[in-house]
Amino acid sequence: MKLALGPLLYYWPHQSVLDFYADMAEAPVDSVYLGETVCSRRHELRLEDWLEVGKVLADAGKEVVMSTQGLIESESDLKVLRRIVRQRAGGDAGFRVEANDMGAVRLLAEAGVKDWVAGPTLNVFNPSTLQLMIDAGATRWAVAPEMAGAALAEVRAALPAPLETEVFAYGRLPLAHSARCFTARHFNLQKDTCEFRCLSIMDGIALRTREGAPFLTLNGVQTQSARVHNLLGDLPAVRGQAEVLRISPQGAHTRQIVELFRATLDGSRSPADALAASREWMVEEPCNGFWHGRAGVEQYVAA
Amino acid sequence: MTVPSPIELVCPAGSLPALKTAIDHGADCVYLGFKDATNARNFTGLNFDPAQMREGIAYAHARKRKVLLALNTYPQTGNWASWTQAVDRAADFGLDAIILADPGLMAYAAKTHPQLRLHLSVQGSATSYEAINWYHERFGVQRAVLPRVLSMAQVESVIANTPVEIEIFGFGGLCVMVEGRCALSAYATGESPNCNGACSPGKHVRWEDTPRGMETRLNGILIDRFADGERAGYPTLCKGRFEVNDETYYALEEPTSLNTLELLPELARIGIRAIKIEGRQRSPAYVAQVTKVWRAALDKLKAGGAEGFSVLPGWMAELNKVSEGQSHTLGAYYRPWK
Structure with missing residues (x-):
């Protein structure tokens, strides 16, 4: 089982990003996803800078x-x-x-690239659509976080040949994208003149209900869950349906989380023990409802 | 210079009476769905059984109008056959086009019913001509409905770079998130527009009169609280009031409707082929009101051109009466909205 570090969803200062990936070069992850996936206005690292970070990580043996x-x-x-x-x-x-x-799928297929990853926002929910991606050159499928484990198992069982599958296993859930920037809105700014207020908000801005309950997280044009989707306790079941687990970077302690996953996969910690231990490093309460086919916000423990 | 094609007015039909009302008030097309999860307005009491659909199609076709079928949710492995059967029925019923989001289903439709016209649903989240052209090349998609995220200049650029007809939302409930890319409802309730055809579904809604005011909850999560005299709106979860850094406000979006009526000349100039009115869940009275105003506006534009076009105050008043929150916005067409 491989561990992958998902793309950095927040906007951190240039040096923080470099420090973070220098640390990750030493961490027990196999793959690292790089690049700006959320907002084109974020430019602390431009594409050339990301490619430079990539070289360092590749030299350290990471995909x-x-x-x-x-x-x-x-x-x-x-x-x-x-x-x-x-x-x-x-x-x-x-x-x-x-x-x-x-659009990315079209450009990759047109360029004859044959080993790309079908990302979690492609809305692949059934074997027919997944097969179209495979035919176009996808060799790994990063599953949409909202897909249940049981539904995933059905897709995999229906494929004529196995496909490497990646499950979102840890982090605040990226739930929605908008043209509107909710961080700029919060500061009464317009997106075009946002003053880059996302910068240095390491884990996004908490949105609570009027009872004070954490509900969502504002991250620029992206809306995330407040709770941290955490499948450490579900690893025995997840293992049967994935070859790669995605861990989404958070403002601090990502290294500890990665190590907990690695230790659990290696059998040196029990899933329940690892889940309990992870609470110390989490920014909010855990949830795992999506994996169990329930509301994503739930923390479901089988009776 | 080529004369721009007239803009089609595409109106919602959540029921047979709504369909007839839309046709009677000047809709060029109506769009509707089956009574199941194959479409993105899977609400109790809404949509068409086969007999109603046949009657609706006959009514529209007798008046030379078109009927489009929304099959715009994403099928899963276990329920795949329900969606392909819906495609088969659409071909059998003689619908003028089907509106799809799932590429696998498009491949099925293109292969099994090559004569059936395909539209790309807004739920397909295609926001660039590169994406739209992929659907065109792979499945022969002839029209795409754009998510409500692009500015006018961006829409114009899409149109200039694709052979696919472009349809946009002109009026109605406003998704602040990119359609097809929103799992907020799935997160709060387990049911999503993508997979279940429903956002913030009614069975998870609770209205509670409390000493603090009327509270609306979605699966137990407090979406808003209304003081005496405030009109308590439906708890669509992106349109509630929340606390962010000790400020309580509509953190994502106000309860408001999209209304692009004043942009009509500009939309015609850049080559929009169809304007969609949202609201299959709304009453025939809403459909009548909105269709009537938009028909009048499109006719005025056609008769007088852009120079002769102006929005009549009465039109806006009529539309505001049926708007969510009795207010409206230009959405992403107006940059400060972002």
């Missing part, structure tokens, strides 16, 4: 994957997308690509 932006709006978004595809289309020199919209 590097460049993730494309989830919501493509402008011609300049398309330009970045084309450059990400092009760096791979040249052959073995570049990094593998994760396609996060059908």
Whole structure:
């Protein structure tokens, strides 16, 4: 079982990002997804900088994957997308690509790239659609977090040949994208003149109900769950349906989380023990409802 | 210079009476769904059984209008056959087009019913011409409905770079999130627009009169609280009031409707082929009101051109009467909205 570090969903200062990935180069992860997937206004690291980070990680033995932006709006978004595809289309020199919209799928297929990752925002929910992605060159499927384990098992069972599958196993759930920036809105700013207020908000901004209960997290144009989706306690079942587990970076202690997953997969910790231990490193209460086919916010423990 | 094609008015039909009302008030097309999870308005009491659908199609076709079928949710492995059967029925019934989101289902439709016209649903989340052209090349999709996220200039760029007809939302309930990319309802209730055809479904809603005011909850989660005299709205979860850094406000979106009526000349100029009115869950009275105003506006534009076009105050008043929260917005077409 491989561990993958998902793309950084927040906007951290340049040096924080470099420090984070220097740390990850030493951490027991197999794959690292890089690149800006949330907001095209974020530019602490530009594509060249991400590719540089990728080289460092590749030198440390990690598989590097460049993730494309989830919501493509402008011609300049398309330009970045084309450059990400092009760096791979040249052959073995570049990094593998994760396609996060059908525009990326079209460009990858057109360029003849044959080893890309079908990203979690492609809305692949059935074997027919997944087969189309495979035919277009996908060799790994990063499953949408909202998909239940049982539904995933059905898709996998229906495939004519096995496909490497990646499950979102840890982190605040990326639930929605918008054209509107909710962080700018919170500060009474417009998106075009947002003053880059996301910068340095390491884990997004908490949104609570009027009873004070944590509900969602504002992360620019992205809305996340408040709770942390955490499948440590469910690893025995998850193992049967995935070859890769995705851990989403958080503001601090990502290293400890990665190590907990590694130890649990290696059998040196029990899932229940690991889940209990992870609470110390989590920014909010855990949830796992999606995996169990329930409301994502639930923390479900089988009776 | 080529004369731009007239813009089709595509109106919602949640029921047979709504369908007839839309046709009678000047809709060029109506869109509807079956009574099941195959469409994104899977609500109790809504949509069409086969007999109603046949009657609706006959009514529309007799008046030379079109009927489009929304099959725009994502089938899963276990229920795949329900969606392909729905596609088969659509071909059999003689619908003018089906509106799909799932690529696997498009492949099925294109292969099994090559004569059946395919539209890409807003739930397909295609926001660039690269994405839209993929659906065109792979499945022969002839029209795409754009998510409500692009600015006017971005829509214009899409149109300039694709052979696919572009349809946009002109009026009605406003999704603040990219359609097809929103799991907020799934997170709160376990039911999503993508997989269940429902957002913030009614069976999870609770209205509670408390000493603090009227509280609306979704699966137990407090979405809003209303003081005496405040009109308590349905708890669509992105339109509630929440606390962020000790401030309580509509953190994601106000309860408001999209209304692009004033942009009509500009939409015609950039080559929009169809305007969709949201609201299959709304009453025939809503459909009548909105269809009437938009028909009048499109006719005025056609007769007088952009120079002769102005929004009549009466139109806006009529539309505001049926708007959510009695207010409206230009949404993403107006940059400050973002």
